[in-house]
Every structure is written in structure tokens, then in C-alpha cells.
Amino acid sequence: MPEIREDPVSGRLALVAPERGRRPTDFRVPEEKTETFRCPFCPGNEELTPPEILRLPPEGNSWKVRVVPNRYPALHPETAYAESHSPFYRRSPGAGHHEVVIETPDHGKPLHEFTPEEADLLFQAFFLRAREFAAEGRWRYVLLFKNRGRRAGASLSHSHSQILALPFVPGLVEREMVRAEAFLRETGECLFCRLVREEASGPRILAVDEHFVAFQAFAPRQPLETWIVSRIHGQTFWEMTSDLRLEFVALLLRILRALEATLPGLPYNFFLHTEPLGSPALPFFHWHLELVPALTRVAGFEWGAEAYIVPVRPEEAAAFLRPLIK
Amino acid sequence: MPEIREDPVSGRLALVAPERGRRPTDFRVPEEKTETFRCPFCPGNEELTPPEILRLPPEGNSWKVRVVPNRYPALHPETAYAESHSPFYRRSPGAGHHEVVIETPDHGKPLHEFTPEEADLLFQAFFLRAREFAAEGRWRYVLLFKNRGRRAGASLSHSHSQILALPFVPGLVEREMVRAEAFLRETGECLFCRLVREEASGPRILAVDEHFVAFQAFAPRQPLETWIVSRIHGQTFWEMTSDLRLEFVALLLRILRALEATLPGLPYNFFLHTEPLGSPALPFFHWHLELVPALTRVAGFEWGAEAYIVPVRPEEAAAFLRPLIK
Numbered sequence: 001m002p003e004i005r006e007d008p009v010s011g012r013l014a015l016v017a018p019e020r021g022r023r024p025t026d027f028r029v030p031e032e033k034t035e036t037f038r039c040p041f042c043p044g045n046e047e048l049t050p051p052e053i054l055r056l057p058p059e060g061n062s063w064k065v066r067v068v069p070n071r072y073p074a075l076h077p078e079t080a081y082a083e084s085h086s087p088f089y090r091r092s093p094g095a096g097h098h099e100v101v102i103e104t105p106d107h108g109k110p111l112h113e114f115t116p117e118e119a120d121l122l123f124q125a126f127f128l129r130a131r132e133f134a135a136e137g138r139w140r141y142v143l144l145f146k147n148r149g150r151r152a153g154a155s156l157s158h159s160h161s162q163i164l165a166l167p168f169v170p171g172l173v174e175r176e177m178v179r180a181e182a183f184l185r186e187t188g189e190c191l192f193c194r195l196v197r198e199e200a201s202g203p204r205i206l207a208v209d210e211h212f213v214a215f216q217a218f219a220p221r222q223p224l225e226t227w228i229v230s231r232i233h234g235q236t237f238w239e240m241t242s243d244l245r246l247e248f249v250a251l252l253l254r255i256l257r258a259l260e261a262t263l264p265g266l267p268y269n270f271f272l273h274t275e276p277l278g279s280p281a282l283p284f285f286h287w288h289l290e291l292v293p294a295l296t297r298v299a300g301f302e303w304g305a306e307a308y309i310v311p312v313r314p315e316e317a318a319a320f321l322r323p324l325i326k
Numbered sequence: 327m328p329e330i331r332e333d334p335v336s337g338r339l340a341l342v343a344p345e346r347g348r349r350p351t352d353f354r355v356p357e358e359k360t361e362t363f364r365c366p367f368c369p370g371n372e373e374l375t376p377p378e379i380l381r382l383p384p385e386g387n388s389w390k391v392r393v394v395p396n397r398y399p400a401l402h403p404e405t406a407y408a409e410s411h412s413p414f415y416r417r418s419p420g421a422g423h424h425e426v427v428i429e430t431p432d433h434g435k436p437l438h439e440f441t442p443e444e445a446d447l448l449f450q451a452f453f454l455r456a457r458e459f460a461a462e463g464r465w466r467y468v469l470l471f472k473n474r475g476r477r478a479g480a481s482l483s484h485s486h487s488q489i490l491a492l493p494f495v496p497g498l499v500e501r502e503m504v505r506a507e508a509f510l511r512e513t514g515e516c517l518f519c520r521l522v523r524e525e526a527s528g529p530r531i532l533a534v535d536e537h538f539v540a541f542q543a544f545a546p547r548q549p550l551e552t553w554i555v556s557r558i559h560g561q562t563f564w565e566m567t568s569d570l571r572l573e574f575v576a577l578l579l580r581i582l583r584a585l586e587a588t589l590p591g592l593p594y595n596f597f598l599h600t601e602p603l604g605s606p607a608l609p610f611f612h613w614h615l616e617l618v619p620a621l622t623r624v625a626g627f628e629w630g631a632e633a634y635i636v637p638v639r640p641e642e643a644a645a646f647l648r649p650l651i652k
Contacts, residue, residue, distance in 0.1 A: 001405040002420025004494070013497060015400040015420055074341040074627070074635040079327040088524050089544050094328025094341055145626025153625025162626065168330070170631030171339060198414050218415050221629065271630030290630070298624045299479025300471025300488065301400070303547065304597030304616070305496030309400040 005219035008195060009176050013307035014219035016314070024224060024312055024320040027295045029265045030151055041066075041102045041158035053099060054128060056121050065121040066102040067129060067163070073098035075164065077138075097133065097165035101125050107158050111148070112256035120242075120249045122161055126272075127245075129163050130238065134277045139165040141173065141276050149267025152294040169276050176273065180284040192286035196231050203315040206258070207325050211244055212251050216314035216321070222293045223312040224262070224321070226255055229288040237274035237287035252289065258324035259293070267294040331545035334521060335502050339633035340545035342640070350550060350638055350646040353621045355591045356477055367392075367428045367484035379425060380454060382447050391447040392428040393455060393489070399424035401490065403464075423459065423491035427451050433484050437474070438582035446568075446575045448487055452598075453571075456564065459491040460603045467492040467499065467602050475593025478620040495602050502599065506610040518612035522557050529641040532584070533651050537570055538577050542640035542647070548619050549638040550588070550647070552581055555614040563600035563613035578615065584650035585619070593620040 002017040040048035043063070054067040075096025085091060103111060103122050111119060123144075130142045146161040147153040154160075169177075183191040200208045204216040211232055217225040228251060230237075232244075240248070259266050270291040275282060302308055328343040366374035369389070380393040401422025411417060429437060429448050437445060449470075456468045472487040473479040480486075495503075509517040526534050530542040537558055543551040554577060556563075558570075566574070585592050596617040601608060628634055 002399065002401050002422075003405075004401075004418045004420050006416040008414060008416070011497070013494070017398070017400045017420060072343070072637075073328065074343045075328050075330075079329075086524050086528070088334060088520060090332040090334070091545075092330045094330050094343060096328075143627065143630055145630050147623075147625045151623070153623035164627065164631075166631075168339070170633060171337070172630065172632040194414060198412050202412070219417075269626035269629050271626050273630070292629045294623075297473075297477070297479035297620075299473045300595035300597050301469065301490065303595050303618045304469055304471050304498065304599070305492075306498040307496060311398070 007217065007219035010172060011175065011179055012219060015307060015309045017309060017311060018313045024262055024317045027263060029263050032150060032157055032265065035157060039107055039156065039158050041156060041160060042107050043105045054125060056125060063105060065125050067099050067125050070098040070100050070162065095167050096139065099129065099163045101161045101163060103159045103161060109159060111159050112253060112260045114253060116246055116250040116253060119253055120246055123245055123249060126163060133165040139167060139277055141166040141169045143170065143271060145269060145271035147269050149265065149294065152267035152269050173273055177285060184284040190233055190284055192229060193233055196229055204318045206255065206318060206321055207251060209247060209251050212248055214251055214255050216318040218314060220310050220314055221308045223295050223310060224259060224293045224317050226291040227288055228252060230286045233286065234281045236279065236281045254325050258321050261324045262321060268292065269294065333543065333545035336498060337501065337505055338545060341633060341635045343635060343637060344639045350588055350643045353549065353589060355589050358476060358483055358591065361483060365433055365482065365484050367482060367486060368433050369431045380451060382451060389431060391451050393451050394426050396424040396426050396488065421493050422465065425455065425489045427487045427489060429485045429487060435485060437485050438579060438586045440579060442572055442576040442579060445579055446572055449571055449575060452489060455489050465491040465493060465603055467495045469496065469597060471595060471597035473595050475591065475620065478593035478595050499599055503611060510610040516559055516610055518555060519559055522555055530644045532581065532644060532647055533577060535573060535577050538574055540577055540581050542644040544640060546636050546640055547634045549621050549636060550585060550619045550643050552617040553614055554578060554581065556612045559612065560607045562605065562607045580651050584647050587650045588647060594618065595620065
């Protein structure tokens with residue numbers, strides 16, 4: 001029977017309607033067309049991207065990861081108003097950085113086939129760029145996100161992610177923090193410690209590692225929506241050691257491989273919710289990654305209500321995925 | 327240059343980044359496949375839908391509009407919990423109604439080709455169903471929305487809309503009301519009266535009719551996002567006369583035809599934001615329709631930030647669309 005669920009972190013509603021009859025494998029994944037142009041992310045074509053910002057390893061010709069400016073930036077460090085507007089409308093120059101992380105020199109290698117050491121370079125690059133942005137002092141947030149597959153908004157198939165330095169804290173992150181702070185005030189308990197505890201022993205769990213848990217979201221936006229949450233209370237994302245980062249990356253890869261085994265070619269987005277730039281560790285927040293597959297369409301109901309109709313029960317999805325986590 | 331804009335009604339942010347270089351016509355609209363199955367919305371196939379709830383005209387064999395239950399309902403009037411959960415998780419039975427309005431007997435006729443009298447029957451059916459839902463006393467909101475085209479979530483091409491009776495006020499509507507009430511308290515002015523006045527004389531206007539304005543949204547979620555807002559202060563959607571409704575419908579059709587002329591086959595969603603069921607007219611709210619085309623993908627940034635990257639300036643889109651409004 002359908003259920004109305006509220007995400008304990010964001011307050012977002014999901015209408016979980018399993019009568020719609022789909023199992024986790026019952027989604028059509030569109031085939032990706034083979035690109036016929038020269039890929040700007042391939043070795044030898046470096047001159048097709050804007051000038052490189054960072055490469056790993058930093059020296060030598062054979063890079064493993066490159067960071068370059070986005071050719072179509074949503075934000076730009078130097079910007080000005082296009083025209084005047086009435087004071088009724090709040091707006092500001094679109095100041096920020098918008099960069100692309102080319103995750104591998106190998107055109108045909110998707111992220112789930114990386115070794116943990118290879119995938120770790122993406123997060124290493126993110127750390128290095130965030131440190132730069134923090135030093136610039138102008139940005140309040142840095143958002144790492146990945147689009148895989150055309151339906152998930154990726155315009156190139158060569159594996160890559162994006163980094164945005166923002167002059168504001170995104171509304172969703174703000175809301176998570178406000179709600180988590182209120183939860184701490186009202187219950188004396190950290191919302192994320194509670195979430196980790198509930199999920200670790202609950203029907204949506206995928207993996208409980210030493211410092212991280214992975215589970216199907218209770219009130220998802222999409223079928224198979226998966227969260228990885230840090231279990232460590234009182235540590236910001238930016239304070240994570242490289243050992244911890246590798247543990248996190250290894251878990252992310254195990255999740256990606258289980259999803260790929262379920263629906264080969266699955267288009268997905270993931271993003272990191274960290275503390276705002278320069279924030280100390282917060283007694284009510286744990287950084288986390290949210291992975292949202294692109295399986296159902298955002299349509300009239302979703303736009304109009306900002307709630308989501310989800311045709312698969314997360315508990316069923318978790319039962320299906322668990323044996324696939326290696 | 328990119329701009330960060332805040333929607334005055336919802337507070338939602340848009341990154342308007344026209345450097346991404348697209349003009350209103352520079353979007354690829356995917357071709358719709360011809361359906362090979364027997365269309366359940368066509369005359370003669372009435373037995374393929376669940377039992378009819380309403381038809382217009384109410385008597386006779388040749389219906390113009392039918393309302394039927396959604397075969398895959400997101401909500402159901404009689405429902406119960408599937409299993410128990412920890413009290414940490416807020417959830418409730420998915421109680422509600424989920425219905426489909428078959429807008430025409432003509433399989434190949436899209437809404438923008440309707441006469442105002444034909445299209446009015448959709449809204450007449452919505453009025454009739456909402457009156458029923460109000461009488462049931464269990465529902466707090468009724469949402470009318472339309473998905474046109476596969477990319478906008480329509481699974482059938484035969485023109486139709488959907489009605490959901492909800493046991494909650496959708497989060498987005500709630501937020502619009504809270505913000506509008508605060509605006510009234512702080513400025514002494516109705517937010518929507520102000521919005522109408524600003525837009526009617528501004529660079530995003532499409533049409534100023536006697537009782538309605540249509541304009542490009544200041545901080546859109548998608549290119550060509552269009553709003554139609556009632557100019558009448560202190561009247562709920564449910565109090566609208568049939569003459570007014572016809573004026574509204576005629577404007578909606580003019581907008582749909584201008585959009586179709588710009589991008590033939592444009593996939594889009596629209597939805598109505600009315601007062602909650604049973605609410606009196608509110609001194610801070612005007613009902614309105616929001617039309618969101620499906621031209622760019624909801625991707626990592628949009629999910630992670632709940633803000634939207636939009637590659638076309640609304641002012642440019644309005645300048646393009648205005649001459650096409652007949």
C-alpha cells in the first residue's frame with residue numbers, strides 16, 4: 001500500500017507507492033550513444049579544455065586526474081550585473097568557480113571500475129581545490145557532484161565530476177543544518193548519530209563499515225537512492241585523514257558496483273554534503289554523500305509539490321542490493 | 327554574465343548563466359515514438375481504464391472529457407501501513423485520490439490545439455472533483471498537474487492531466503504561503519499584488535489580460551518557465567466564475583501555442599497552486615499556474631543544492647516569446 005514518508009534529515013516528502021509494481025531491476029536504462037567527436041577529456045587532447053588548474057600526480061606527462069574550468073560555467077569569479085532590476089527582486093552577481101574533474105585518462109573506464117586508489121584521486125583533487133577556495137575567502141560552500149549518463153545530465157561519457165565554489169550555502173544544506181540543530185536542541189541527540197544507529201540495524205542497510213554506513217534512503221527522491229554517512233561525530237569532511245578517505249572511497253565503489261550489477265549503465269548523480277567552508281565541526285552534523293539514480297522523471301507532481309513519487313520500496317531495494325555488495 | 331537570482335515567491339535560487347550560449351530555440355526536443363498499443367484513453371477503449379468517475383458532458387455516449395482512477399495510484403483512499411518503523415521516522419498511510427483527466431476523445435490532439443471551450447472542460451472537471459474531495463473532509467489539498475511528452479514524464483501521448491487529493495499541503499505551497507504572509511506582515515503589501523504589478527510593466531511580461539498576467543519566471547527552474555497569475559486579490563481559485571475561468575483558459579492556450587511555435591513538441595509540466603481545500607480567500611495569496619518545460623536535466627547540482635542552473639535569460643526568452651502570443 002502507498003505510504004507517505006518524511007526524510008528525517010531534510011523534511012522532504014516521498015510517496016512510496018510500490019503498487020506501481022516495479023522491482024529494482026524493472027527499469028529501462030537508455031543506451032548511451034557512442035560519441036564521434038574528439039573527446040576533450042582524453043590524453044593528447046588536453047588543448048581542447050580551458051587551461052588546466054591542477055593535475056595529479058602534479059609532475060610528469062602521464063596525468064591520472066586533471067581539474068579544468070568548466071567550458072560553460074554556471075558561475076564565474078569575475079562577474080557583474082547584466083542590467084538593473086527592481087529592488088523587489090533579490091539577485092547578485094553569479095560569482096564563483098565551476099570546475100571539472102577529469103577522473104581518469106581512460107575514456108572507456110566508468111568510476112565503478114576504478115581501484116580505490118584511483119577513485120581516491122577525485123576526492124584528493126576536491127580537497128586541494130576546496131583548500132584553495134577557502135584561502136580565497138570569498139566562498140561559503142564548495143559542492144562536489146557527479147553526473148553519470150545522459151539522462152543524469154552528463155554531456156560527455158568520459159568519467160568526470162564537477163566542483164562548484166558558491167557564495168552561498170545551498171538551500172538544501174541550510175535546511176539540513178537547521179533541522180539537525182533543532183533536533184539536537186529538542187532531544188539532546190545528534191540527528192546524524194541517531195540516523196546512523198537506526199539505519200545500521202534497520203531494513204534499509206547496505207553496509208556497516210568501521211567509519212561509514214551505506215543505506216537506502218527512507219524517503220527517497222528516486223528508486224535505489226543511496227546514502228553514505230560518516231559515523232564519526234565531531235569531524236568535518238575537511239579534517240578526514242587519507243586513510244579514512246580511502247575507506248570511504250572503497251565503500252562508494254562497492255555501492256557503485258552493486259548498483260551497476262542491478263542495472264547496467266545506470267545513470268546517476270551523487271553529491272557531497274559537507275560543512276560550509278571554514279566551518280568548525282558541528283555538534284549536529286555529519287558529512288555524507290547522497291546518490292540519486294535517474295530512473296523516474298521529475299514531472300508535474302514533483303515540480304508542483306516538491307515531493308516525490310517512488311515506485312519501489314527502499315526496504316525491498318535494500319534486500320535486493322545487499323547480497324550484491326562485495 | 328552569470329547571475330544568482332532568488333524567486334520572490336518560493337525563495338528558490340537560480341543560477342542564470344546565459345554564457346552557456348543557448349537561445350530559446352536552441353534546444354533539441356526529442357521525437358515521440360508512435361505508440362503501437364491500443365490507447366486506453368481513446369473512445370471505444372473505455373473498458374481499458376478503471377471504472378469512470380466522471381464524464382463531461384455527463385449524459386450520452388459521446389464524452390468530451392473523462393475522469394478515471396490512475397491505474398498506478400501514488401495514493402489510495404483506503405490504505406494501511408506495510409510494516410512498523412522506528413518512531414524516528416515520520417510516515418503515514420498513503421491516503422488520497424489519484425485520478426486522470428482524459429482531456430479529449432481525439433488521440434492526436436494536443437492541448438494547445440484545443441478551443442478555449444474544449445480546454446475549459448479540464449478545469450471544469452477539476453472543479454467538480456475538488457468539490458467532491460472537499461466534501462469528503464479528509465483531504466487538505468488538491469493538486470492539478472499535467473505532464474506532456476515522455477521527457478516530462480507522460481507515459482501516454484493522448485492528452486491528459488492528473489489530479490491528486492492529498493492529506494497534506496505540499497511543502498512548496500506551504501513555503502509560498504509562509505513567505506507571502508511574512509511579506510504582508512513586513513511591508514503591508516500583498517506579495518502577489520506586488521509581483522503582478524512588477525511583472526506587468528517589466529521585461530519578462532508575455533501578456534496582461536483583464537484578470538491575469540503571464541510572464542517568464544524571474545528565477546526559473548527551466549528555460550522558458552512561464553507563470554500565469556491571477557490579478558484578483560481576495561478570491562480563491564474555487565470562487566472563480568465560469569467567465570473568469572474561460573479568460574484564464576484562453577490565456578493558457580495562447581501561451582501554449584507560443585511555446586509550441588518556439589519549440590514544436592515541447593515537453594512540459596504545469597501545475598496549479600491554489601488555496602488549500604476549504605481555505606477562505608487569503609490576504610497574501612493569489613492562485614497561479616506554473617509551467618515548467620522539460621529542456622534541461624535535473625542533475626547533481628540541482629539535487630544537491632535545490633537550486634537550478636538555467637542557460638537562457640528569462641528576459642531574452644520573454645522578448646522572443648512576446649511576438650508569438652496571439
